[in-house]
């Protein structure tokens with residue numbers, strides 16, 4: 315298939331692109347490179363640009379026989395979304411509408427959407443199934459939920475078929491070593507702990523150890539980025555084979571606390587470093603663990619990485635190599 319991939323120079327997008335290329339799909343990647351890295355685009359056609367530029371999108375749809383869209387270009391920082399909500403509603407909702415409008419105009423039917431566990435808010439039950447109530451506690455999660463609602467209407471009214479993938483905590487790096495997580499500034503736990511192991515940071519702060527969990531620190535469900543990438547491919551291929559629109563969680567179903575992540579990093583890296591407990595971070599639910607049974611049974615998704623240390627090892631190889639630091 316010929317796929318338009320938005321955000322394909324980013325952390326998750328670059329791993330999705332690699333999988334698409336390996337599966338023999340033809341790709342056009344668009345990324346504004348505000349967060350992404352051109353080096354992370356391992357093949358296919360690359361266009362530097364923003365999905366807010368409707369004329370540019372129009373020309374892409376005119377020039378290429380796009381058959382499906384995988385949409386990852388978005389802002390994704392919870393804290394920032396609570397300081398600058400307009401940025402999130404604008405970039406994650408309004409700009410993304412351009413894609414849907416052009417898909418309808420060009421009769422493109424298949425859309426895979428990167429959504430988030432943040433749509434659920436504070437969970438009422440663990441593990442979280444897809445039919446759990448959605449009460450996002452932050453603007454980021456809400457912007458993704460709004461767009462899921464828009465997708466449902468585009469399906470109902472225009473017959474656009476979509477699969478929304480609600481990611482839990484993406485982690486790790488492709489073991490072949492060309493791509494990995496490289497955010498600036500970095501806010502995610504595993505890369506921050508690895509940077510501390512490398513001496514790039516003095517110490518790691520645990521954001522609160524008075525949560526109602528076994529060791530007081532927050533529990534998250536870490537999923538390897540290649541398992542996440544596989545799910546995009548399965549979703550797209552299922553839609554093309556006639557599957558109806560749907561929503562799936564993506565986690566690996568195991569919860570690890572912040573303290574367990576730090577201990578696992580110390581074990582994998584064989585480095586010791588300072589750890590300090592600090593204040594809670596606003597908007598953090600105590601526990602987020604996915605039930606991903608639905609995508610396993612519907613799409614035969616089989617995560618290859620179930621073990622936190624293995625996930626961390628792949629990220630450690632990437633961080634040790636310096637990532638994209640020679641850019």
Ligand code: UDP
Nearest residue numbers: 501502503506519520521532534572595598
């Ligand atoms: N966290 C932490 N110290 C850090 C970064 C993150 O204690 O320097 C915690 C954070 O409060 C959350 C967990 O680690 O409980 C995972 O955070 P991350 O930002 O990686 O992912 P999120 O769950 O927010 O998507």
